[in-house]
Amino acid sequence: MAQQTTNKNEWPLWEVFIRSKAGLDHKHAGSLHAADAEMAIENARDVYTRRMEGVSIWVVESKNIHASDPGEAESLYDPANDKIYRHPTFYNLPDAVKYM
């Protein structure tokens, strides 16, 4: 069950993602409070795009983001350490293959 983290008198928290220009990914810009998605987008426009930082905004309520547990970092990420063959640079390409 989702934990109730917001006070009843406080607007929910939203995470803001901004695309800086067409073709690029939306990047996490920060968070803000808003009553609903519509207001969150407008607040994001005013708080995070005042200096022409973006051309597109995504918002998602923070409670809908599920994060990995930092306590499990060792078991989650360390096993990848000795598996360098997962990088394409590990392999020697035949000379016949061009444009890779």
Next chain:
Amino acid sequence: MNDQKALIQYTLRLADDGLILGHRLSEWCGHGPILEQDIALTNTALDHLGRARSLYQYAAALFNTLPEADKATFFTSVSLQKEVSEGTAIDEDDLAYLRDGWDYRNVLLVERPNEDWAYTVARSFFYDAFNSLFFKELAKSSDESLAAIAEKSLKEVTYHLRWSSEWIVRLGDGTDESHARMHQAINELWAYTGELFTMNDADAAVAAQGIGMDLAALRPQWKELVTLVFEEATMAMPADAWMHTGGKDGRHTEYLGYILAELQFVQRAYPGMEW
């Protein structure tokens, strides 16, 4: 009133509306209900101020080309007339800081106090709805400078109207208390909306030149726009009754005096001061 003087008067009024509403909204800076809305309102205040500056610059340029005899009688503010009589070309700062209340031409609506969030939103909503129609027409003006300013303002105004419309709906269709406060704000400010559509001498003169427009003709569209938002907000339309006027001709409520005292004090006490 000759054409040039009418155009200056008209441009000044548009500038004054922007400066005074911008000042009112800026009073929320640091006092907004939440950080995000504080920033939103301050952004909007700066939009109004930016538009006012462009218009003051244009008005000053027009004024400086008037014949000396016309310049001498155009304003009745002592400090500004002193500069003019000394033969100094005036600029945007002189217009903002050295005119007294009776030389200000803004509509009464924009000088109404903030009171609470509902008043602030309702005042902006009535004005934004008007602006969205007004600047669309002004963008077709035969005066290139005004048309260019209108074109730029239209984008800002579209966002202002979106912001204020949404708050009308949020408070109107919110709790019992928010509905009651919005009801009070709308009904008190309603009597100041009529002036937006009145035509004074300057309005008539610039309309005749193809620079301005028939403001009364905008009212049906404005009412339609307002009705649409009020319906969504579950707010009843106020009945049309007697309307306050006077701002366009320099007759203001006592509130303007307090605004100007705060706005102009430093320049009046230390003329030409920069920081």
